[in-house]
Amino acid sequence: MRLKNLVGKEFGMLTVIRRKGYNSSRHITWECLCACGNTTVATGNNLNSGHSKSCGCLKRKCHNRRDLTGETFGRLRVLRLHSRDNHVSTWECVCHCGNRTVLTLGKLISGHTKSCGCLSSEASRRNAYKYLAGKKRRLQTRACLRGPVKTVTSGCMTAITQEVVEGSS
Numbered sequence: 401m402r403l404k405n406l407v408g409k410e411f412g413m414l415t416v417i418r419r420k421g422y423n424s425s426r427h428i429t430w431e432c433l434c435a436c437g438n439t440t441v442a443t444g445n446n447l448n449s450g451h452s453k454s455c456g457c458l459k460r461k462c463h464n465r466r467d468l469t470g471e472t473f474g475r476l477r478v479l480r481l482h483s484r485d486n487h488v489s490t491w492e493c494v495c496h497c498g499n500r501t502v503l504t505l506g507k508l509i510s511g512h513t514k515s516c517g518c519l520s521s522e523a524s525r526r527n528a529y530k531y532l533a534g535k536k537r538r539l540q541t542r543a544c545l546r547g548p549v550k551t552v553t554s555g556c557m558t559a560i561t562q563e564v565v566e567g568s569s
Contacts, residue, residue, distance in 0.1 A: 406430055406444060412453030414442065468505070474514025476501070 406416040407430075414432040420441050423429050427443040434440060434455035442452040468478040468491055476493040482502045483490050489505040495516035507513040 403428065404444070406447065411447040412450070414440070414447065414452065414454060416447070468508065473508045475519060476508070476515060478508070
């Protein structure tokens with residue numbers, strides 16, 4: 401197979417300057433100049449397929465310049481840009497429950513963070529109630545075989561106690 405000379409050709413924001421050599425996978429690499437002024441090395445396959453379009457500046461521009469103000473992610477509504485340091489944007493958000501939190505762009509758009517933590521707390525509380533309700537049914541079933549049952553409710557915990565009723569054997 402004959403090597404194609406890519407010097408001078410443009411691929412997205414990249415212009416091929418010269419052939420660099422081979423990478424560890426034995427693919428031919430090319431040194432490229434990006435429109436932003438940086439140089440980068442890319443394989444001919446990545447250039448021809450469109451996988452490499454810039455030195456990485458295009459991706460950073462897209463993520464860091466995106467305005468998320470007013471957008472909603474799960475229970476979080478973005479209020480404002482909090483800071484932008486080392487190519488990482490952080491955003492101040494308000495949750496449905498009223499709490500405010502600061503999150504990175506990545507955590508918001510990935511879907512991993514959906515609330516200030518209240519969603520997790522509610523799920524834990526719901527699971528605890530289901531667990532206790534199941535225990536209550538089991539205890540009531542056992543207690544019915546032995547005698548009357550009294551249910552004591554205090555806060556979010558439920559306890560079942562067996563009372564000895566006078567006059568019953």
